[in-house]
Amino acid sequence: MQYRQLGKTDLKVSAICLGTMTWGQQNTEVEAHEQLDYAVEQGINFIDTAEMYPVPPQADTQGRTESYLGSWLKKRSDRNKLIVATKVTGPAASFGYLRGGPRLTAAHISEAIDASLKRLQTDYVDLYQVHWPDRNTNFFGKLGYEHKVEEDATPILETLEALAGLVKSGKVRHIGLSNETPWGAMKYLGYAESLGLPRAVSIQNPYNLLNRTFEVGLAEVAHRERIGLLAYSPLAFGILSGKYLGGQRPANARITLFSRFSRYLGEQAELATQTYVEVAEKHGLDPAQMALAFVTSRPFVTSNIIGATSMEQLRSNIGSIDVTLGDEVLQDLEEAHQRYTFPCP
Secondary structure, eight states: OOEEEOTTSSOEEESEEEEOTTBTTTBOHHHHHHHHHHHHHTTOOEEEOOTTOSSSOOTTTTTHHHHHHHHHHHTOSOGGGSEEEEEEOOOOGGGTTTTTSOOOSHHHHHHHHHHHHHHHTSSOEEEEEEOSOSSSOOOTTOOSOOOOSSOOOOOHHHHHHHHHHHHHHTSEEEEEEESOOHHHHHHHHHHHHHHTOOOEEEEEEEOBTTBOGGGTTHHHHHHHHTOEEEEEOTTTTTGGGTTTGGGOOOTTOHHHHOTTOOTTOSHHHHHHHHHHHHHHHHTTOOHHHHHHHHHHHSTTEEEEEEOOSSHHHHHHHHHGGGOOOOHHHHHHHHHHHHHSSSSOO
């Protein structure tokens, strides 16, 4: 396993992070614990979850993923060697069951961290992330920014000051962002510098061969400000494995089960995926491992968040750390990217 520095902290996180959003929906508690045991055996020390998981989010399962992780943590004596990350939910009209509709206010953040710590059965989290912004902006695939002069948004400074209180209390070691824009990231960093508040150490945004939008704007921020990317959806919901090509819908696969996951579907996505699968086959690589190895190899990536619903998938995904992409492979991938640029933002 490779390890990389988390922002400007003294923490070294594994280049592969274990994602958890299927636990409690597609995976049982026993299966979650099996994944955790195997991942740690392979050198993974970084685990990412969120208060709203599992996905798809719903009232009767909310928080179950953290609870599964918590029951596993309770059995271990090496909590201090693990980097546990979770997230506070941003605003969404459909989440009325969570604090009456989650916001990024001081009151909501305080209530959220206490509930997460209880489910996780730990006294602190190593990385506490803002899941998405509390303002009108571009995330979750939205293109075309539409400015609203008047909007019901929680000021970034209020959110950051609330997070600072959690760091001061010892409930949180470091803070991070997620689904954030270049403007938002720089506002957080600017307030931290000018007011002596905690500095965001990471940004968790989508990044994969079908969605390289992070490279425009945010990659420069990541490098210059040392706020590395925690890349989520590195396989684009499994699309880049090639298993959905030609209209295939494997039993129990995420897109087969949940029609809401349409972000990486469509004609351009199909054509691009077919091209990437052909590149993998040309070079004797597994398409999924090639796609993951590409993400992990990017210099602005701190950790690549993988997920799996089966142990076979997990073994393959973690095994991608040993795949090195040669110059010819990278050239072929870049040529494909020029043909299909951002087919799925």
